Amino acid sequence: MGPGLITGVADDDPSGIATYSHAGATFGLDMLWTMPLAFPLMAAIQLVCARIGRVTGRGLAANIKTAFPAPVLLAVTGLLLLANTLNIAADIAAMGDVTSLVTGLNKQLAAIFWVIVTLVLQVFVPYxxxxxxxxxxxxxxxSxxxxxxxxxxxxxxxxMRTIRPHVTWDGRTAEMVLGVFGTTIxxxxxxxxxxxxxEDLRIHHAEPLLTDDMGAAGELRRISWDTWSGMFYSDVTAYFIILATAVTLHAHGVTRIETAAQAADALRPLAGDFAYYLFAVGIWGVGLIGVPVLAGSAAYGFSEAMNWQWGLERKATDARGFYGVIIVSVLAALVIQFSPLSPMKALFWCxxxxxxxxxxxMAVLLLLGGRRLTLGKxxxxxxxxxxxxIATxxxxxxxxxxxxGWF
Known part of the structure; x- marks a missing residue:
């Protein structure tokens, strides 16, 4: 278990929990079908990404850079950095809100606390x-x-509703489905x-499969197991979040949930303190995974696009640009907590x-995945x-x- 497991759990970050809770509260059991459909699709895309990294020994941005025009790479990494910053803002807000609910601490002070924790872990702890x-x-x-x-x-x-949902397909439903799939993929x-x-190649001083294909079959089996199991863990968790909010919030007429903290708070009188605290603990845990993954992924993409030294195993002094992107994106997300732009608006634009x-x-990744000039055999x-x-x-x-639907 490695990158696939962590990636899968990062998929259920606090903003993802908010989206799944919103789906369960608004549509009840009729959004459960999205998770069985999403599982093979999300796993397939992540398998392509993992294979590209292991086979070539380079991240996605470096591979896109060699196979596509520069404007494609710049557009992708620029939008990624912006979207990730907005997503981090929503995640930090959720962690701060839940901390405020549980401890009574000011939510903005709580947000500052979580920002410090995540930055210290990423910048000062080796990968x-x-x-x-x-x-x-x-x-x-x-939880x-x-x-x-x-x-x-x-x-x-x-x-029965997972197999045959009672859904009327309209703009509202499409927006919810896109929100669920956009959060999942x-x-x-x-x-x-x-x-x-x-990163794992560097830690173990191993060569990419294109350079040294000894043990390739075992490595590809490991990637397959890691990715399918990690995505399954993520997908089933999302299913249970939709289910839990459907049978509690939706069943009792609570159909407007915009944040993970609201979901936890609304759950308390319906399911008790134990369920409430479990929901809160889950938000903290996945937030501590989700925020670093969001900041780190933007730093990986941007650093490769700019030919900077990168890697969480490197010291901050050896990869200033890489860690600079992490710090700037997280601090910019913190600034949003004090700006007129609400974290939920940030999540919407994300x-x-x-x-x-x-x-x-996804189309670019799939073209890379089938390209012999990139992956060889x-x-x-x-x-x-x-x-x-199909996922694309x-x-x-x-x-x-x-x-x-907007028009």
Whole structure:
């Protein structure tokens, strides 16, 4: 278990929890179907990213740079940095809000506390130690399974509505589906997993498969197991968040949830203090994974685009540009907490930007995954590429539908 597990858990960051809670509160059990559909699609895309990193020994930005015109790379990395900063702002706000609810501390002071914690971990702790800490934090997602177990769940209805949801397809539904898929299949995860494969190569002083293909079969099996299991853990957790909020909040008429903190607070009178605290612990845990992954993925992409030294294993003095991007993006996200732009507005624009950039970026990744000039004999299988193109089509259609719904 490695980059795939951490990437999967980072997918369920506090803003993702807010989106899944909103889906469960608004649509009840009728949004559960999105998770079984999303699982093979998200896993396929992440498999492509992981393979590109392990085979070439370079991150996504470096590979895009060699295969596509410079404007493509600049557009992708620029939008990634902007979207990630807005997403970090929403995540930090959620962590601050939950801390305020549980401890009574001022939420802005709590946000500052979490920013300091995440920056200290990323800047001063070497990757080989930091990744060990992240792996243990993935256990925080178990809190959402427990929440679903301690509330009443009509399992027969859950099974039937997962297979045959009662959904009217309109602009509102399309926007929710795009929000769920945009949260589940996010550009920052693509950059992170590819670059973490490269980080692991550096730690173990190993060569990319293009240079040394000894043990390639075992490495590719490890990547496959790591990615499929990590995405399954992420997907099932998201399913349980939608389920828990559907059978509590939606069932009691609470249909407007905009933040993860609101979901936790609304859950308390319906499911009790234990469920409330579990929900809060989950938000803290995944926030401590999600914020570094968001900041780190932007730094990986931007640094490769600018030919800077990069890597969480490097000291800050040896990769100033890389760590500079991390620090600036997190501090800019903190500034948003004190600006007229609300964190929820930031999350909205983040979703829009992710929706705009995701489908074109996925197409670029899939073209790289099938390109022998990039991956040699390790090109991605036709089955995985087919799943990836289906995911790209779903994202593109949902984006168009959402935009048309606005008008």
């Amino acid at each position: 080989h130690r930091y990744v060990y800490f992240l792996k243990w934090l993935t256990l925080s997602l178990l 959402y399974f427990i929440v679903a177990m301690i509330v009443h769940v009509p399992w027969h209805d859950v099974a 996010s550009p920052y995860l693509f950059f992170w997993q590819a670059s973490e494969e490269v 979703a829009v930007l992710n929706g705009v950039v995701a489908a074109p970026l 390790f090109v991605v299988s036709k089955t995985i590429l087919a799943l990836g193109w 089509f779903v994202m593109a259609v949902s984006t168009v539908e959402m935009v048309l």
